[in-house]
Amino acid sequence: MDPKEFLGNIILLIVGGNDTTRNSISGGVWFLNQNPDQYRKLRENPHLIPSMVSEVIRYQTPLAHMRRTALADTEIGGKTIKAGDKVVMWYASGNRDEEAIENPDSFIIDRARPRQHISFGFGIHRCVGLRLAELQLRIIWEEIMKRFDHIEVVDEPKRVYSSFVKGYETLPVRIAG
Numbered sequence: 001m002d003p004k005e006f007l008g009n010i011i012l013l014i015v016g017g018n019d020t021t022r023n024s025i026s027g028g029v030w031f032l033n034q035n036p037d038q039y040r041k042l043r044e045n046p047h048l049i050p051s052m053v054s055e056v057i058r059y060q061t062p063l064a065h066m067r068r069t070a071l072a073d074t075e076i077g078g079k080t081i082k083a084g085d086k087v088v089m090w091y092a093s094g095n096r097d098e099e100a101i102e103n104p105d106s107f108i109i110d111r112a113r114p115r116q117h118i119s120f121g122f123g124i125h126r127c128v129g130l131r132l133a134e135l136q137l138r139i140i141w142e143e144i145m146k147r148f149d150h151i152e153v154v155d156e157p158k159r160v161y162s163s164f165v166k167g168y169e170t171l172p173v174r175i176a177g
């Protein structure tokens with residue numbers, strides 16, 4: 001790789017692997033507080049952590065979309081796309097598609113197929129760090145559950161103002177040991 005390409009890849013690894021996992025951690029805390037029945041279920045069944053992590057990644061959709069440029073004329077959902085057209089793929093929308101996911105607007109930590117979401121994209125550029133992301137989030141939740149009975153959200157989150165990164169600037173919490 002030439003230095004510019006090398007730097008580009010390093011930045012992709014640092015940024016792609018940071019905002020996404022960080023905002024999934026905050027998202028998990030927020031969703032469990034919004035859904036106390038699910039938080040209770042998790043405390044009673046810590047083996048649900050891996051499927052809870054996937055549900056958080058779906059429900060949060062840390063990156064709302066990516067864009068592609070069509071190489072050939074095609075048609076999707078009755079819409080014509082011409083070669084050269086730029087197309088936005090809204091993962092945030094696909095992750096709430098009721099034709100693909102049952103009760104998509106509900107946060108359910110024990111879904112039958114929790115990894116069936118498109119937060120990591122799809123196709124040749126599908127996130128190269130997805131297994132690492134799932135591993136990091138699983139480990140952090142295992143450690144959180146061991147250490148703290150409850151993390152209580154004490155105020156509304158302040159969200160990142162962006163159509164790309166779905167994340168949090170602040171999420172005030174109180175931690176009970």
Ligand code: HEM
Nearest residue numbers: 016017020021062066119120121122125126127128129133
């Ligand atoms: C929950 C966490 C994460 C989410 C939601 C996420 C999401 C995504 C998405 C949507 C893409 C684009 C896929 C596409 O264009 O089709 C992507 C690509 C990528 N991600 Fe992640 N990512 C996460 C964690 C990570 C981690 C931990 C790393 C590495 C440390 C990472 C590194 C990358 C890289 C290098 C690419 C570019 C792959 C390519 O273009 O071939 N990501 N990610």
